[in-house]
Amino acid sequence: MATSFRLNGETVIYHGDPRTSLLNVLRDTYRLTGAKAVCEEGFCGACTVHVDGEAVPSCLRPVGLVADCSVTTIEGLAERDAPHALQAAFRKHDVVQCGMCFPGMVMSLSKLLEENPSPSREEVKRGMTGNMCRCTGYERIIDAVMSLQDNAEARP
Amino acid sequence: MSGGYDASTAVMDYPRCDAQDKLAGRTRYTVDRAGPETLKAVLFRSNITAARIVRLNVEAARRAPGVRAIATAADAPGKFGLGIADHVLFAGDVIRHHGEPIAAIAADTMEQAKAAMELIELELDPLPAMLTMEAALAKGAREIHADWKDYEILLEGAKRGGNVAWEATVERGDSDAAFSRDDVTIVEGCYRVGRQSHVPFEPRAVNARFEDGRFNIETSTQVPWTVRSVTARALGIPESHVRVTVPAVGGGFGLKFDCTLEPYAAVLAKMTGRSVSLINSRREEQLTCLCRENAEIRIRSAVTPDGEIVGREATVLMDCGAYGGEQVFLTTMTAHTLGGNYRVGAVKLASRAVYTNTPPNGAFRACNGVYNTFVLERHTDEICREIGLDPIEFRRRNAIGNGDVGATGQVFEGDVLRPMLERMVEKYPYASSVESARDGWKRGRATTIGTWFVFVGPSAATVNLNADGSATLVTSGVEIGSGSMMQSLPQIIASELGIEPDAVIVKSADTDASGRDLGVGGGRQTVSLGAASAAACADVREKVLAVAGELLQAEASRLVLKDGRVEFRDGAGGSVRLTDVIARAEATVGPVSGSGAFTAPGVAAMPGCAAGHFIDAIDIPVFAVHDCELDVEIATGRVVVRNYRVIQDVGRAINPRAVHSQVQGGVVQGLGYALHEEITINDKGFFDQSGFETYRIPLAGDVIPVDLEMYEGAPSIGPLGTKGAGEVPILNVGATIACAVANATGKQVSELPLTPPRVLGLLKDGTEAIRLDHISRNWRENVISK
Numbered sequence: 001m002a003t004s005f006r007l008n009g010e011t012v013i014y015h016g017d018p019r020t021s022l023l024n025v026l027r028d029t030y031r032l033t034g035a036k037a038v039c040e041e042g043f044c045g046a047c048t049v050h051v052d053g054e055a056v057p058s059c060l061r062p063v064g065l066v067a068d069c070s071v072t073t074i075e076g077l078a079e080r081d082a083p084h085a086l087q088a089a090f091r092k093h094d095v096v097q098c099g100m101c102f103p104g105m106v107m108s109l110s111k112l113l114e115e116n117p118s119p120s121r122e123e124v125k126r127g128m129t130g131n132m133c134r135c136t137g138y139e140r141i142i143d144a145v146m147s148l149q150d151n152a153e154a155r156p
Numbered sequence: 157m158s159g160g161y162d163a164s165t166a167v168m169d170y171p172r173c174d175a176q177d178k179l180a181g182r183t184r185y186t187v188d189r190a191g192p193e194t195l196k197a198v199l200f201r202s203n204i205t206a207a208r209i210v211r212l213n214v215e216a217a218r219r220a221p222g223v224r225a226i227a228t229a230a231d232a233p234g235k236f237g238l239g240i241a242d243h244v245l246f247a248g249d250v251i252r253h254h255g256e257p258i259a260a261i262a263a264d265t266m267e268q269a270k271a272a273m274e275l276i277e278l279e280l281d282p283l284p285a286m287l288t289m290e291a292a293l294a295k296g297a298r299e300i301h302a303d304w305k306d307y308e309i310l311l312e313g314a315k316r317g318g319n320v321a322w323e324a325t326v327e328r329g330d331s332d333a334a335f336s337r338d339d340v341t342i343v344e345g346c347y348r349v350g351r352q353s354h355v356p357f358e359p360r361a362v363n364a365r366f367e368d369g370r371f372n373i374e375t376s377t378q379v380p381w382t383v384r385s386v387t388a389r390a391l392g393i394p395e396s397h398v399r400v401t402v403p404a405v406g407g408g409f410g411l412k413f414d415c416t417l418e419p420y421a422a423v424l425a426k427m428t429g430r431s432v433s434l435i436n437s438r439r440e441e442q443l444t445c446l447c448r449e450n451a452e453i454r455i456r457s458a459v460t461p462d463g464e465i466v467g468r469e470a471t472v473l474m475d476c477g478a479y480g481g482e483q484v485f486l487t488t489m490t491a492h493t494l495g496g497n498y499r500v501g502a503v504k505l506a507s508r509a510v511y512t513n514t515p516p517n518g519a520f521r522a523c524n525g526v527y528n529t530f531v532l533e534r535h536t537d538e539i540c541r542e543i544g545l546d547p548i549e550f551r552r553r554n555a556i557g558n559g560d561v562g563a564t565g566q567v568f569e570g571d572v573l574r575p576m577l578e579r580m581v582e583k584y585p586y587a588s589s590v591e592s593a594r595d596g597w598k599r600g601r602a603t604t605i606g607t608w609f610v611f612v613g614p615s616a617a618t619v620n621l622n623a624d625g626s627a628t629l630v631t632s633g634v635e636i637g638s639g640s641m642m643q644s645l646p647q648i649i650a651s652e653l654g655i656e657p658d659a660v661i662v663k664s665a666d667t668d669a670s671g672r673d674l675g676v677g678g679g680r681q682t683v684s685l686g687a688a689s690a691a692a693c694a695d696v697r698e699k700v701l702a703v704a705g706e707l708l709q710a711e712a713s714r715l716v717l718k719d720g721r722v723e724f725r726d727g728a729g730g731s732v733r734l735t736d737v738i739a740r741a742e743a744t745v746g747p748v749s750g751s752g753a754f755t756a757p758g759v760a761a762m763p764g765c766a767a768g769h770f771i772d773a774i775d776i777p778v779f780a781v782h783d784c785e786l787d788v789e790i791a792t793g794r795v796v797v798r799n800y801r802v803i804q805d806v807g808r809a810i811n812p813r814a815v816h817s818q819v820q821g822g823v824v825q826g827l828g829y830a831l832h833e834e835i836t837i838n839d840k841g842f843f844d845q846s847g848f849e850t851y852r853i854p855l856a857g858d859v860i861p862v863d864l865e866m867y868e869g870a871p872s873i874g875p876l877g878t879k880g881a882g883e884v885p886i887l888n889v890g891a892t893i894a895c896a897v898a899n900a901t902g903k904q905v906s907e908l909p910l911t912p913p914r915v916l917g918l919l920k921d922g923t924e925a926i927r928l929d930h931i932s933r934n935w936r937e938n939v940i941s942k
Binding site for chain 2: 028031035037040041043044046073075077080087092097099106126129131132133
């Protein structure tokens with residue numbers, strides 16, 4: 001059985017078992033390794049991708065369920081030379097450490113800012129509940145997200 | 157190093173150059189690098205805690221579809237370890253812990269490898285499992301390593317015996333006399349802590365190939381040279397047959413300070429002639445985590461009415477699990493942590509690594525310093541309560557200062573702890589913080605001090621100057637996320653060579669390209685690799701200035717490297733572009749490169765008072781003062797941290813913003829340890845917490861911004877006066893939270909983590925005091941007799 005879906009703007013047809021997780025299909029078949037397999041239980045958020053505009057953990061989604069959907073991964077979020085405002089803010093504020101959680105963090109928070117361009121600090125924290133980080137202690141990530149509010153053109 | 161170079165040019169908030177690709181998902185960690193051409197490997201692990209292997213048959217598995225090779229004990233017979241060679245790669249005759257590898261399988265796909273595991277035939281004769289240190293130390297307990305006497309000793313001088321893998325002791329002065337004095341109060345306490353799991357987001361992972369008679373190992377490690385030597389020992393081959401390279405590492409925190417998966421992949425790569433990938437599943441990563449060890453501590457002190465500590469005796473039992481591992485080394489650190497912070501008259505300390513039938517433990521950010529500081533600071537507050545002295549005043553009087561003698565007789569240099577403590581209470585006076593808690597809550601505050609160290613040791617660096625004026629740094633340094641390779645080293649080299657940090661290319665670790673290095677850990681990377689790099693730059697500078705001297709018709713000593721040029725130091729005369737000097741050098745003497753090396757000169761201890769120690773004195777002490785205010789909910793036992801303040805001895809902060817990030821992250825890991833993170837072991841000897849659902853790490857909603865003040869200027873042999881800043885932020889967190897909870901509740905806090913049920917037990921007096929009957933009150937009975 002083949003599963004057809006849009007992946008970062010291109011139509012792809014996956015020929016394997018439709019019960020395979022979207023995460024494994026992205027990483028093993030399409031070699032898009034930006035989404036990370038960290039907990040594989042849907043807790044950590046490191047594998048977050050956009051499916052039809054919604055941020056979801058790709059580890060819990062069988063690829064068969066994204067048939068005919070549009071999937072965007074961290075690799076497809078922004079042009080190479082024009083990073084997303086969040087990526088630019090994280091870089092500018094030097095908040096990255098080991099980096100494993102950040103692709104998922106960017107995918108989740110980019111959706112949060114789309115829905116709420118001027119979140120409070122508490123709202124950002126709540127929005128990060130599904131994105132864990134073991135290195136940074138979070139606060140400086142939140143500082144970087146909040147900095148976007150001072151920069152109108154950086155808003156997504 | 158030649159003078160005249162302004163160290164302040166190294167100080168800046170230089171942003172890390174690996175952020176862009178990490179943020180875009182383009183960075184390839186070890187777990188991302190195995191494509192479809194690579195064989196996938198799995199480990200067949202023990203699902204029982206202790207047994208004799210009666211029969212192992214892998215023939216059916218070997219014939220299974222897609223299987224390319226199966227390795228067992230016969231394929232890697234060598235023993236390895238720290239201090240003692242007690243560890244084997246595969247269980248051959250005896251299984252000593254749940255999850256111990258018995259065989260390794262490489263197949264075309266992961267599914268095939270896993271299917272083949274089902275075909276392995278294993279017949280076992282179960283042995284009684286010893287899951288606790290109390291059981292392992294009981295009279296007549298079965299020896300977990302029956303042949304411990306035959307093991308090769310890698311470091312002489314320690315006592316061992318039965319289930320005691322290693323014993324380190326300190327005896328300085330006459331503590332019996334101190335405890336017999338009639339003017340002293342004797343304060344005694346027992347403490348216990350559980351295991352903490354590192355949870356690096358990239359699990360341990362390796363890709364291996366066998367090419368031209370040598371092993372090529374690409375791995376997620378903090379210690380490429382340890383991987384090289386352990387792989388060689390396990391496989392019985394020369395170390396020179398192993399090459400280790402390290403891409404970006406997705407977190408380590410000490411878990412990757414040991415060799416674990418690499419030799420399995422190496423064996424399979426040689427058997428198959430193919431690339432082999434071996435990655436721990438999250439469940440395996442968690443169930444075989446080389447945790448911060450569980451420990452049990454008995455401590456007592458003899459203190460005069462004016463607060464002089466005239467005698468101290470302590471015994472620390474460290475659970476090393478089924479094999480000695482890092483705990484053998486870490487027995488050393490009890491002297492410098494539990495025996496640290498304070499001036500003490502006479503001291504007896506015993507630190508014992510005890511074998512149990514549980515998964516081996518390892519190194520974790522500030523290691524046993526974290527719980528020894530918890531014990532010492534809680535014990536200190538108990539002393540203050542007994543003798544009626546203010547805890548701040550007690551610490552002010554007794555904190556180690558210039559010329560004071562540490563536990564092993566080392567003489568400390570500089571007054572650091574006391575001014576840091578005074579700064580904390582001046583910044584946050586106690587009198588002003590008496591605001592009471594809401595109804596239903598109790599408020600507590602505590603201030604603690606801590607001593608840790610920089611684990612110096614050998615590092616080597618080469619710096620090559622390139623024709624375009626850039627410099628390439630070649631070391632075995634690893635970027636695990638702390639920023640030392642991406643920030644500290646480029647900043648140091650740029651400052652030394654008068655170029656921009658962006659013009660410094662940092663080669664990722666490769667044991668074929670660089671000299672030996674101890675690895676990333678113990679806060680050593682900026683210090684040791686930085687010093688080696690600075691020495692390499694001095695070599696480069698000498699060569700550059702000699703050539704520039706010819707071009708400028710001047711003595712080299714009059715010249716200086718600045719802004720990509722060679723100029724006169726006094727501003728006189730002309731200048732020449734660095735690129736022109738490099739071109740001239742290539743034409744006359746050849747390309748310019750420099751090499752540098754570093755190791756610890758070794759600080760003196762008092763002869764004869766420390767036994768079984770890997771290091772008798774600490775070369776670079778690092779001090780920290782922490783303070784927190786928290787509320788405890790009476791109905792639930794929930795602890796809410798209101799604020800957290802740190803004053804940290806950083807030597808010299810060359811990237812203040814990066815230091816802040818390390819402190820925020822380290823304190824939050826410590827809050828996890830203090831409040832909820834614990835691996836528990838069930839009656840079968842398995843960890844209860846096998847993944848993120850059961851092992852809860854701090855979430856964004858759990859944390860608060862940490863208030864940091866950096867204390868600069870304390871003595872350090874590090875380059876530009878630096879000290880490692882990434883390891884120590886976690887040191888006092890358990891201590892500070894515990895002391896604050898004790899102050900809030902008025903109860904003795906003797907155990908971590910302080911989960912709501914545990915705190916509720918304290919509040920309701922439902923928690924029985926920890927007794928630790930298996931640690932004698934007579935210190936001498938706790939050590940192996942002479």
